[in-house]
Amino acid sequence: MKKLGLLFISALVAFSISAQEVQNVSHGDVFLRNRGSDNWFMQLGGGTNAYITTGINNASPEIMDRLGWNGQLAIGRWNSPNWGARLVIDGGNIQLPGHAGVHAGNEMNWVGVQVNMMYNLMNAWGTYRADRVYSLIPFFGAGHMYGLNSDWERFHPDNSFFRTSAQSLTLNAGLINQFQFSPGFGMFVEFGFRALTNGGFDGIRQAGLFDFGSLDGMLTASAGIQFGLGGSQTFTRAELMDYNLINDLNSQINRLRSENEMLRRRPYPCPECPEPQVIQPPAPPAVSVPNVVFFRFNSATIDAAQRPAVENIVVALRANPNARVQITGHACSIGGDSAHNQRLSERRAEAVRDALIAAGIASNRITTTGVSMRQPHFTGAGQDAWNRVAISIINE
Numbered sequence: 001m002k003k004l005g006l007l008f009i010s011a012l013v014a015f016s017i018s019a020q021e022v023q024n025v026s027h028g029d030v031f032l033r034n035r036g037s038d039n040w041f042m043q044l045g046g047g048t049n050a051y052i053t054t055g056i057n058n059a060s061p062e063i064m065d066r067l068g069w070n071g072q073l074a075i076g077r078w079n080s081p082n083w084g085a086r087l088v089i090d091g092g093n094i095q096l097p098g099h100a101g102v103h104a105g106n107e108m109n110w111v112g113v114q115v116n117m118m119y120n121l122m123n124a125w126g127t128y129r130a131d132r133v134y135s136l137i138p139f140f141g142a143g144h145m146y147g148l149n150s151d152w153e154r155f156h157p158d159n160s161f162f163r164t165s166a167q168s169l170t171l172n173a174g175l176i177n178q179f180q181f182s183p184g185f186g187m188f189v190e191f192g193f194r195a196l197t198n199g200g201f202d203g204i205r206q207a208g209l210f211d212f213g214s215l216d217g218m219l220t221a222s223a224g225i226q227f228g229l230g231g232s233q234t235f236t237r238a239e240l241m242d243y244n245l246i247n248d249l250n251s252q253i254n255r256l257r258s259e260n261e262m263l264r265r266r267p268y269p270c271p272e273c274p275e276p277q278v279i280q281p282p283a284p285p286a287v288s289v290p291n292v293v294f295f296r297f298n299s300a301t302i303d304a305a306q307r308p309a310v311e312n313i314v315v316a317l318r319a320n321p322n323a324r325v326q327i328t329g330h331a332c333s334i335g336g337d338s339a340h341n342q343r344l345s346e347r348r349a350e351a352v353r354d355a356l357i358a359a360g361i362a363s364n365r366i367t368t369t370g371v372s373m374r375q376p377h378f379t380g381a382g383q384d385a386w387n388r389v390a391i392s393i394i395n396e
Contacts, residue, residue, distance in 0.1 A: 035231060038233070039079070040077045042075050045190070048221055049094060051068070080235070085116065086116050092109070093109045094110065116141035116172060130183060136178075138176075139174055145169075170194045171195040191221050292392075302355060314361060320394070324394070327353055329345035330371060331388065351390070
């Protein structure tokens with residue numbers, strides 16, 4: 001029994017480790033790989049069961065006479081928003097109401113172990129949400145079930161693996177109704193079916209290991225609590241780069257390199273420089289710091305790559321406590337009507353304003369406006385796509 005338990009635990013750990021090499025994808029979204037210590041959970045629960053055999057069914061006993069009790073402890077891990085695995089250790093007793101079996105009217109105490117694969121239908125067929133309250137999770141797997149009544153006869157003397165009393169390999173399947181109240185705590189209601197591949201628990205010896213013509217089974221219903229075992233219990237979406245923006249940047253870099261090379265090769269001689277004149281430095285001008293925050297197409301969300309530009313504005317305003325900032329939002333002429341682009345440019349300016357306020361800058365030092373595509377900041381051939389920007393000017 002100990003060797004079998006170690007085998008199931010090894011299978012669960014191997015599945016968890018191998019899943020770290022697979023990129024997490026759910027409903028078209030790509031998720032960052034979590035650490036090996038993340039997304040582990042434990043379930044504690046209990047409930048009832050009903051043993052099913054042909055003899056019991058033919059006897060048609062009262063439903064309450066068929067019900068036994070069971071408890072379970074499970075440890076598992078979600079390797080992606082869709083897929084997970086768990087190791088379940090359970091036990092209890094089964095009732096054998098009067099029928100053709102040699103132990104009719106008796107009961108059997110038992111323990112079992114199983115490894116299940118779990119599939120979250122809500123995440124796989126919908127969109128992953130870390131705050132989702134209800135999830136429907138089918139599971140399937142295999143395990144082993146062992147009877148604890150030592151006085152029962154041995155049913156399998158010809159099979160070296162099943163040479164002791166009342167034990168069987170099992171095939172398991174069912175549904176978990178999960179209610180998540182926080183990332184680390186929730187409840188579950190589970191319904192399952194366990195097929196015993198060689199029978200034996202009711203005292204009727206089967207013909208072989210997989211005698212499906214007279215397959216014994218057990219229906220289970222249980223409920224309990226579930227809690228996280230440390231580490232992160234959620235998944236984080238990967239922030240993918242905008243390839244159109246990357247191509248635009250590469251084109252701009254290549255154009256600037258070409259212009260620099262043309263300037264370097266010009267045959268004009270360097271003119272003689274006049275003698276330097278001593279000029280008194282003028283009074284320091286008012287602070288004026290232009291800053292450009294780029295946005296993706298049809299978006300008013302500040303990407304992580306644009307955060308340094310916003311931080312530059314914050315630093316300048318903190319260094320000049322009397323300064324104010326004017327933020328002007330722009331939009332390109334690609335798609336959208338004039339009213340849509342006008343509102344989009346205003347939202348881009350407001351997004352920068354909100355980021356400044358979140359960094360501690362007083363709102364009365366910030367003014368915003370949107371100019372849509374009427375006043376492009378970048379002009380010239382191929383520059384229209386660069387006008388998805390918000391321009392910030394700081395003045396004393």
